[in-house]
Amino acid sequence: MPRPRSEAARQSVLEAMRAAVMAGTYESVTIEGLAESAGVSKQTIYRWWPSKAAILGEALLEGDLPGADVSVPMSDDIRADLHAWFTAMSTGLARPEGVALARALIAVTATDHELGRALNERLAQPIRSWVAERIARGQVDEQVRPDVDAGAIADQLIAMASYAALIGQPLSAERVEETVTRLLRGIAR
Amino acid sequence: MPRPRSEAARQSVLEAMRAAVMAGTYESVTIEGLAESAGVSKQTIYRWWPSKAAILGEALLEGDLPGADVSVPMSDDIRADLHAWFTAMSTGLARPEGVALARALIAVTATDHELGRALNERLAQPIRSWVAERIARGQVDEQVRPDVDAGAIADQLIAMASYAALIGQPLSAERVEETVTRLLRGIAR
Amino acid sequence: MPRPRSEAARQSVLEAMRAAVMAGTYESVTIEGLAESAGVSKQTIYRWWPSKAAILGEALLEGDLPGADVSVPMSDDIRADLHAWFTAMSTGLARPEGVALARALIAVTATDHELGRALNERLAQPIRSWVAERIARGQVDEQVRPDVDAGAIADQLIAMASYAALIGQPLSAERVEETVTRLLRGIAR
Amino acid sequence: MPRPRSEAARQSVLEAMRAAVMAGTYESVTIEGLAESAGVSKQTIYRWWPSKAAILGEALLEGDLPGADVSVPMSDDIRADLHAWFTAMSTGLARPEGVALARALIAVTATDHELGRALNERLAQPIRSWVAERIARGQVDEQVRPDVDAGAIADQLIAMASYAALIGQPLSAERVEETVTRLLRGIAR
DNA sequence: GGCTAATCGAGACGGTACGTCTGGTCTTGCG
DNA sequence: CGCAAGACCAGACGTACCGTCTCGATTAGCC
Numbered sequence: 001m002p003r004p005r006s007e008a009a010r011q012s013v014l015e016a017m018r019a020a021v022m023a024g025t026y027e028s029v030t031i032e033g034l035a036e037s038a039g040v041s042k043q044t045i046y047r048w049w050p051s052k053a054a055i056l057g058e059a060l061l062e063g064d065l066p067g068a069d070v071s072v073p074m075s076d077d078i079r080a081d082l083h084a085w086f087t088a089m090s091t092g093l094a095r096p097e098g099v100a101l102a103r104a105l106i107a108v109t110a111t112d113h114e115l116g117r118a119l120n121e122r123l124a125q126p127i128r129s130w131v132a133e134r135i136a137r138g139q140v141d142e143q144v145r146p147d148v149d150a151g152a153i154a155d156q157l158i159a160m161a162s163y164a165a166l167i168g169q170p171l172s173a174e175r176v177e178e179t180v181t182r183l184l185r186g187i188a189r
Numbered sequence: 190m191p192r193p194r195s196e197a198a199r200q201s202v203l204e205a206m207r208a209a210v211m212a213g214t215y216e217s218v219t220i221e222g223l224a225e226s227a228g229v230s231k232q233t234i235y236r237w238w239p240s241k242a243a244i245l246g247e248a249l250l251e252g253d254l255p256g257a258d259v260s261v262p263m264s265d266d267i268r269a270d271l272h273a274w275f276t277a278m279s280t281g282l283a284r285p286e287g288v289a290l291a292r293a294l295i296a297v298t299a300t301d302h303e304l305g306r307a308l309n310e311r312l313a314q315p316i317r318s319w320v321a322e323r324i325a326r327g328q329v330d331e332q333v334r335p336d337v338d339a340g341a342i343a344d345q346l347i348a349m350a351s352y353a354a355l356i357g358q359p360l361s362a363e364r365v366e367e368t369v370t371r372l373l374r375g376i377a378r
Numbered sequence: 379m380p381r382p383r384s385e386a387a388r389q390s391v392l393e394a395m396r397a398a399v400m401a402g403t404y405e406s407v408t409i410e411g412l413a414e415s416a417g418v419s420k421q422t423i424y425r426w427w428p429s430k431a432a433i434l435g436e437a438l439l440e441g442d443l444p445g446a447d448v449s450v451p452m453s454d455d456i457r458a459d460l461h462a463w464f465t466a467m468s469t470g471l472a473r474p475e476g477v478a479l480a481r482a483l484i485a486v487t488a489t490d491h492e493l494g495r496a497l498n499e500r501l502a503q504p505i506r507s508w509v510a511e512r513i514a515r516g517q518v519d520e521q522v523r524p525d526v527d528a529g530a531i532a533d534q535l536i537a538m539a540s541y542a543a544l545i546g547q548p549l550s551a552e553r554v555e556e557t558v559t560r561l562l563r564g565i566a567r
Numbered sequence: 568m569p570r571p572r573s574e575a576a577r578q579s580v581l582e583a584m585r586a587a588v589m590a591g592t593y594e595s596v597t598i599e600g601l602a603e604s605a606g607v608s609k610q611t612i613y614r615w616w617p618s619k620a621a622i623l624g625e626a627l628l629e630g631d632l633p634g635a636d637v638s639v640p641m642s643d644d645i646r647a648d649l650h651a652w653f654t655a656m657s658t659g660l661a662r663p664e665g666v667a668l669a670r671a672l673i674a675v676t677a678t679d680h681e682l683g684r685a686l687n688e689r690l691a692q693p694i695r696s697w698v699a700e701r702i703a704r705g706q707v708d709e710q711v712r713p714d715v716d717a718g719a720i721a722d723q724l725i726a727m728a729s730y731a732a733l734i735g736q737p738l739s740a741e742r743v744e745e746t747v748t749r750l751l752r753g754i755a756r
Numbered sequence: 757g758g759c760t761a762a763t764c765g766a767g768a769c770g771g772t773a774c775g776t777c778t779g780g781t782c783t784t785g786c787g
Numbered sequence: 788c789g790c791a792a793g794a795c796c797a798g799a800c801g802t803a804c805c806g807t808c809t810c811g812a813t814t815a816g817c818c
Contacts, residue, residue: 006789025299027216032778041791046780106295106355110214113357120356152367159352160345166295166355167309168302178341186375191767192809198769221799230770235801380793381783387795403677405594410773419796424775484673484733488592491735498734530745537730538723544673544733545687546680556719564753569762570814576764599804608765613806 005048012038013045014059021056022097026107029056053111056104060119070127078138083180085130087173090161094170102162128154135187148187156183194237201227202234203248210245211289215296218245242300245293249308254290259316267327272369274319276362279350283359291351317343324376337376345372383426390416391423392437399434400475404485407434431489434482438497443479448505456516461558463508465551468539472548480540506532513565526565534561572615579605580612581626588623589664593674596623620678623671627686632668637694645705650747652697654740657728661737669729695721702754715754723750 016038020029031052035042049055070092072085092098105123109116131154138144160179164171171179205227209218220241224231238244259281261274281287294312298305320343327333349368353360360368394416398407409430413420427433448470450463470476483501487494509532516522538557542549549557583605587596598619602609616622637659639652659665672690676683698721705711727746731738738746 004789009790030778031780035791039791041793042780043782043792044790047789103295103299106292109355109357110292116357120358148371149367152364152371155364156345156349156368160348163348163352166298168298168305169309175341175344178338179345182337182341182375184375186371186373190765190811192769194768219799220801224770228770231801232771232803233769236768379785379791381795383794408773409775413796417796419798420775421777421797422795425794481673481677484670487733487735488670494735498736526749527745530742530749533742534723534727534746537727541726541730544676546676546683547687553719553722556716557723560715560719560753564749569760569816571763571816573763597804598806606765608767609806610766610808611764614763 006044009038009040009044010048013040013049013055014063017055017059018063021059021104022100025100026052026056026104051111053108053115056108057112057115057119060101060104061122071130074134074137076141078134078141078143079180079184081134082183083176085134086157086161086180087176089127089157090164090171090176093161093165099165099168102166106166124154124158127158130154131157138187142189144187145189153183153187195233198227198229198233199237202229202238202244203252206244206248207252210248210293211286214289215241215245215293240300242297242304245297246301246304246308249290249293250311254312260319263323263326265330267323267330267332268369268373270323271372272365274323275346275350275369276365278316278346279353279360279365282350282354288354288357291355295355313343313347316347319343320346327376331378333376334378342372342376384422387416387418387422388426391418391427391433392441395433395437396441399437399482400478403478404430404434404482429489431486431493434486435490435493435497438479438482439500443501449508452512452515454519456512456519456521457558457562459512460561461554463512464535464539464558465554467505467535468542468549468554471539471543477543477546480544484544502532502536505536508532509535516565520567522565523567531561531565573611576605576607576611577615580607580616580622581630584622584626585630588626588671589667592667593619593623593671618678620675620682623675624679624682624686627668627671628689632690638697641701641704643708645701645708645710646747646751648701649750650743652701653724653728653747654743656694656724657731657738657743660728660732666732666735669733673733691721691725694725697721698724705754709756711754712756720750720754 013034016034017029020034020037029052031042031045034040034055035045038045045055049058070085070089072081072088074081093102101123105116105119108119128151132150135144135148135150135153139146139148157179161171202223205223206218209223209226218241220231220234223229223244224234227234234244238247259274259278261270261277263270282291290312294305294308297308317340321339324333324337324339324342328335328337346368350360391412394412395407398412398415407430409420409423412433413423423433427436448463448467450459450466452459471480479501483494483497486497506529510528513522513526513528513531517524517526535557539549580601583601584596587601587604596619598609598612601607601622602612612622616625637652637656639648639655641648660669668690672683672686675686695718699717702711702715702717702720706713706715724746728738
């Protein structure tokens with residue numbers, strides 16, 4: 001007999017959170033503003049989520065993730081592929097939404113380590129998959145040593161691009177070039 | 190002609206800021222609390238600094254920097270040296286003060302890009318120097334290719350260690366090991 | 379539908395204002411102190427009252443009024459009655475609470491004329507009534523001319539006692555005596 | 568040998584105080600603003616005056632007193648003279664400067680009783696003199712009883728006009744008329 | 757004509773209160 | 788019972804003055 005939780009309200013809040021965090025800083029998002037723009041009362045938010053971080057977590061975990069959705073077609077040229085892909089991720093993360101996303105991730109992690117870990121996992125997943133696939137291909141082609149850890153490489157590139165975006169100094173084309181060159185030299189057979 | 194600015198008050202505020210930011214989050218630092226713990230009136234703070242970010246910037250630029258003061262002796266074994274040094278930086282940054290410092294850097298950058306850039310420069314400087322020196326030594330020893338960019342390597346390692354610390358997942362010993370191995374393979378002659 | 383205004387908070391603030399204004403000067407009353415001693419947040423005060431004067435106005439209009447609650451029994455001797463009553467009012471107003479009340483009235487009037495007028499009306503009312511009644515009795519006894527304006531007499535005595543209290547020079551017994559004598563001579567049949 | 572106190576600064580401050588108190592409320596006058604508009608440093612003010620009240624006191628005691636400088640020619644008609652004079656004082660005090668003056672007197676008295684008393688004396692003096700002279704003339708003319716106390720009458724009229732001005736309800740022409748009539752009946756031979 | 761001691765301007769300083777804003781909790785009544 | 792509306796306590800925000808405190812820079816007499 002009790003009235004069930006309003007899915008419309010829930011979606012509305014999550015969507016408002018996504019919009020707000022992309023528009024400003026994570027810290028600049030207020031529960032009050034969220035309620036306002038979601039057309040929902042504050043209490044409804046406080047009833048269902050324990051913290052701002054939790055809302056953002058839920059929003060990111062089930063929403064479309066702008067900024068890190070890098071997907072580059074693969075060719076036979078591993079150098080060209082990695083270069084294209086790292087460039088795409090790097091510039092993608094340097095865009096305002098990318099920066100906002102990265103900063104929000106940091107902020108959430110400050111509040112809730114576990115959630116931060118999960119979010120990072122979720123966000124890095126497609127990237128790791130792509131890298132893993134390309135590296136695997138390289139190994140099949142006998143261009144890449146069989147013992148390289150694709151995950152480590154993905155994490156390195158994510159860290160580099162993210163950190164550069166966070167401190168507002170996107171990687172230059174030369175730096176990207178140099179990084180890919182050196183990377184390949186390190187993993188080449 | 191008027192009474193000159195009190196250097197004691199200035200130092201007191203900067204010191205209070207350093208302590209506060211190491212103790213909590215940058216966002217959790219309030220001007221009011223700062224004034225209180227510095228034994229200074231709010232107005233004195235507002236008279237001399239335009240923003241919280243500016244205070245932190247000044248505090249970091251001229252204070253002792255906890256967490257990033259990595260200095261490791263050099264031997265003839267470049268692998269051992271890089272490994273020891275990367276381990277030290279990585280664990281140093283993973284310590285609470287290191288994380289606080291990195292987060293504060295991000296927060297300041299969000300408010301004031303230019304200041305963020307300057308701070309990053311200041312913090313990365315000793316690290317870059319160390320790496321540059323070790324790489325140069327390696328080149329003299331003919332272990333390292335003459336064309337490698339020491340700055341790029343330093344930035345890569347800083348980014349990796351910082352990002353890992355920020356998202357609360359410090360680099361594992363294996364990951365450090367793997368990274369150094371791969372790095373050396375990429376720069377070896 | 380929202381939560382209704384808390385009557386408890388309202389009363390608490392008004393009571394705190396009455397106490398504060400009697401204890402010190404109107405100017406010495408601070409909103410912050412009021413909130414504190416009323417156990418109410420500043421915002422609650424600012425939400426409901428536009429100014430300190432408005433709070434005092436409301437407090438005086440509906441509270442017990444110390445200092446001006448002069449009520450003297452009537453006998454057949456109009457001179458004795460007027461003398462007793464004027465003495466009572468005069469000394470009542472010269473007491474700290476009376477002075478505080480009068481000063482507060484002036485201060486409120488300086489801020490909000492209309493409110494000041496209303497308060498003055500309210501405070502003078504019982505006095506006017508008493509005088510009107512006694513004068514009417516005198517007219518019935520054929521001791522007082524039928525054309526005298528009781529309101530004018532009340533106002534004169536209020537002004538004299540109030541002004542004397544305000545400038546810190548309470549009326550002497552002789553002055554009271556002289557005033558009543560002269561007054562009676564002016565209104566006697 | 569030391570440099571003597573600057574009379575120019577002193578006059579400048581007193582003049583600024585007179586202007587400020589006539590322009591606004593006594594409470595609205597700030598030492599800082601006074602210093603500013605007098606072209607004097609705060610310290611110079613604090614060096615020579617113990618309080619705002621003291622400055623105002625000095626300013627009023629030796630300056631021209633706007634608002635209470637009532638001076639009406641005397642004729643042979645005591646009723647006409649008193650009426651003209653009471654009307655003049657009443658309307659004079661009801662003018663903004665008069666109200667400001669009266670309110671300032673109250674405020675000063677709240678801080679410093681003795682000073683308030685002195686100021687009141689000073690301000691009432693010309694009024695008392697005028698009344699005393701007119702009453703004396705009336706006694707010579709055998710229109711006024713020989714035992715009336717001119718000071719009491721002056722004080723009564725001052726109190727009535729001042730209080731009315733203070734509470735923002737100037738005496739009406741009818742009230743003035745009524746008061747003079749009744750007064751004369753009380754003092755007539 | 758230099759010496760010297762208090763005055764003067766300027767304004768920094770530790771404070772207190774201002775009136776505003778937002779955060780997170782609570783309390784209503786409608787649906 | 789969910790929800791919107793919004794009152795409530797809490798406390799930080801940045802501003803305005805307070806009264807005290809240095810600072811040089813004058814500016815008289817007195818030597």
